[in-house]
Amino acid sequence: MPDWVYAVILGIIEGLTEFIPVSSTGMMLLAKQALGLPNGFWDTFAVMIQLGAILAVVVLYFGKLWKQVVGLPTDPEARKFALTVIVAFLPSVVLGLIFHDFIKAVLFDNPTVQCISLIIGGIVLLFIDRLAPKPVAHDPFKLPILKALAIGLFQVLAMMPGVSRSGATIVGGMLFGVEKRAAAEFTFFLAIPTMLGAFVLDAWESRDQLTADTMPLIAIGFVVAFLVAIVVIRTMLAVVTSRGLAPFGWLRIAIGGVGLALLNFA
Template sequence: MSDWIYAVILGVVEGLTEFIPVSSTGMLLLTKQALGLTDVNWDTFIVLIQLGAILAVVVLYFSRLWKVVLRLPSDPRARRFALSVIVAFLPAAVLGVLLHDLIKQVLFESPRVICISLILGGVVLLLIDRYAPHPTRDDAMALPLPTSLVIGFFQCLAMIPGVSRSGATIVGSMLMGVEKRAAAEFSFFLAIPTMAGAFTVDAWKNRHELAHGHMGLVAIGFVVSFIVALGVIRAMLAIVTRRGYAPFGWLRIAIGGVGLALLMRG
């Protein structure tokens, strides 16, 4: 199978899974293994194409985000929102830089860890969907800074492949009294600096390899993940509004269970 077909497949998986709480990184790594892609450059490809999905958030929320940018000099609420995203971003930024090599070289090579994390995360989603504290915050752009910081620490759990970044931040948000839809939206906003940072670090560390022909494949995966994510974000918000996070919890458990069964057979 041609490399560009692999790039399209991985781009579709990224776009489908970046924002729903099933772990895009875990699903991409399992897909990579299923396709037999052993070249380490595919690990870098997986990180880089995530920026395509993040661009979908910028496009869909451009009007609201642009208003924040314009009002930063004069509106305290705009400054508070920007600061809340920065505060939530900082824990993962610091740990991501410090643990980058460990994450790429050790955790990225453990499909069993991914499957177990998918199952455990699914159970957590089912529990939090049913027993979360009564929400007291329903605006993703007006969260208190202490709440944002706690959400930021929850995001750090996503450094373990299989622990969904969106799932971890949504769980943290709901435990802090954030309403379900607002929790999803704040997770989207937080993804922008988080994945842009991961893209920058990986692109710099692998700049020599990328300069020798890999950027074409990255471009394909980037565009595909962007297009798919545009539809997925709208669909996820509709599902969360009507049915909560239980469907995603069961999906995680099913995927993790099938993965473990295949690993044991192998």
């Protein structure tokens, strides 16, 4: 198949999985291996098109986010919201810079780790969906600073492929009394600086791979991921609100189980 077809396929997978608790990174890496794509550029591609999915959050929540931005000089609530996002973002910045090279070089090429992480994460989602404490925080724009920090610490777990960033942060929020829809929405907001940072870091470190031949492929994946994520965000919120995290837990277990079976019997 031509490379642009691979770019479309991976863009669809990124848009489908970035915001649901199944690990977009794990899915992208498993898909890359299933398609027989080599390491190097396609690893960079998988990171960089995440920004397309993140742009979907900006578009869907533009009115609310813009209100926070313009309110920064005069509105204490807007400044507090900005602080909660920064506090939640910082743990990933520090540990991401320290472990970025190790994670990309070692864990990204270990499909067994990814599949096991999917299964374990699915089991965790099933338990948390039933055992999480009663929520006391219902507005993602008004979370206490310590709850935001707790969510940020849980996000660090997502540096391992197969551990969903959205799943980890939603679980962290629910464990600390954040209502599941509010936790999901705060996860979306936290994804903006997190994925932008990952994009910039990977673009700089892989700048030699960004050529006239590869940039159109990244653009295709970016646009496809953006369009698919627009639909997925709305759908995910509806599912989380009505059915909780259990559907995503079973989905993770199924994908991880199939992946392990294929790895052992291929």
